[in-house]
Amino acid sequence: GNKCNSMYKQFMKLIRLQPSKRMLLLCVMILLGFLLLENGSHITSQTATFVCESFHAPEGSFDSAKILVTGQSHIGRVASLFFPLNATVYVDGIVYDFYSIGELGQLLPSSQWLTFPLPTETSGVSPWTPKIESYRTFDYPQSPQTKSGLAYVDKIYVISDPTLHDRIENIKRMFVRHNIPPDSIEWRLGRWNRATCTSKKYQEEVYRTLNLEDGPLGDEAAHRYCAVTMKHVEIWQEIAANSSTISLILEDDAVFVPFFKEKFDRFVYTAIRTGALKTDPNNCASGRVHVSKNEWFEQDPAFVIGSCVGLRDSSFSSNVPNAHPLLSTHKEKFSRCAHAYLLNSCSARALLKQLHVQKYKFLVINGLQTYLGLLSPTLQPFWLDPAIVYQGNTVLDLDEIPSFRRSMP
Known part of the structure; x- marks a missing residue:
């Protein structure tokens, strides 16, 4: 019919x-x-x-x-x-990739996610552990109730622009599809856009917030991405000023894999169980510490749960569709695009502290994350594989979101 x-x-x-x-x-x-x-x-x-x-x-x-x-x-x-290795198809608020296409038509996530156990699970599956020296486990109590329903998440920030109506509506539909209340979103729509970010009226504020060197802002890319970078940094400031156990930062083209909510919770509890994430939001790394590239415990964590351009940790079995999820440290490469990551109060403060160590030339948010993550003495970026969030402009989009094929104003 x-x-x-x-x-x-x-x-x-x-x-x-x-x-x-x-x-x-x-x-x-x-x-x-x-x-x-x-x-x-x-x-x-x-x-x-x-x-x-x-x-x-x-x-x-x-x-x-x-x-x-x-x-x-x-x-x-x-x-x-x-299903090809790097293919991603977005439909009805869900993006299917090589690692989740097998969940099409299923009622639960694939069994390999049981290695990231929830606090209520006592199955015979051996929990995943990082391959590090002097490894130890930590209690991972049930999360207190949160507005979003995501474990331990204090706030969800979504960066967009008021003109991108289709992306905004898509985010709302997608949240409903994944049983996450849309009213749990803290929107960052204005006041920054290309015009305001590059105007003489706001030049002093932009240069002060981003701690930029004197001189022109930069090339076309700098003018294009100034606003979104400002919105990210202002979110860091808000997280740093509050006692946040963990906050999720999304850009408006973020799209979720199937069973996103459960996979997210499993990831958070695994981060706590392995010691990567502390539930005390003010238990920051000592100022005397200079973390190594694989430091797991004594650090201020940032978690990257999105992926782009096929970036995955080398220890992840990327060519296996039912590969077991894992966390990995990436001190030298924080960013895997900036569309989906998490900070707590400690890591937000570490980013801002490093941002103001010295002035620098403008960097797009992806480059800024990596630059600050590498130089910060306490910040430790972690990657989740397989990723559970993709970018709308990189997927085969059957939901036909028009602006997925263009950037923010």
Whole structure:
């Protein structure tokens, strides 16, 4: 009926975007999953057939593709056989990647996430531990109730611009989709934009906040990203001024993997259990400490839960779809793009302290994070793999958010 016609049109659009045989097969798998999921439990015991005929691509062609899947529980298994390593597909508020496509049609996250246990779990699965000397474990009590429902998260900041209505609405829908109240968001929409950030009226404030050297702001990239960098630094100031156990900072093109909320909680409890994160927001590293590149305990932590351009820790089994999640230290490379990371009061203060050690030329937020993280004596960046947040401008976007293909004003 109408639903089939709509899916057919969507599929034809995908063929024009991704003409290779592999991506065609991927698209079939994804759309098959949507068909099954949309029909829900009424078809869990039936066999679904999706037939594509006479599609032609520049790299070759095939006459038909028949894919048979019995029940929802098998969708992800079949789809994962054909999902490319660095592919990401965003639909209905969820981004599927190589590590989560197997969860398509599932009711729970994949079993490898059990190695990041919740406080209530006493299963026989061995919890993940970092490979470091003198390792020890810590208690990880149940989080107090939070406004967002995310473990230990005091605030969720989302950086955007008032003109980007589609991104703002997409964030709200996505939060609802993942059972996170949209009213838990602390929006950072104004007052910084390209015009205000580069105007003479606000030049003194910009240069003081970012501790910039005298002279021109910089090239086109500096003018383009000044506003978003200012918004990040102002959020650091707010976190530093409060007693925050952990605060989540997102940019407006952030998109979540399936079961984001549970995976996030598992990550937080693992950070606490392994000693990377302390529940006392004012238990900061000693000022006499100069952390090494792999220091796990005596440090002020920043956590990067997003990923871009295929960056992953070298110890993560990146070519294995059911790879076990892990945390890793990255003193020399804080940023993995700035669309999804966490700070507590201690790490926010460490960033700001280092920011004002000496003046510097303007750096886009990604570069600023890495620059400060490397030089700060106490800041320790951690990466989560696999990432649980991606950027909307890097995914195959079936939700068709128009401004995902352009940057902030």
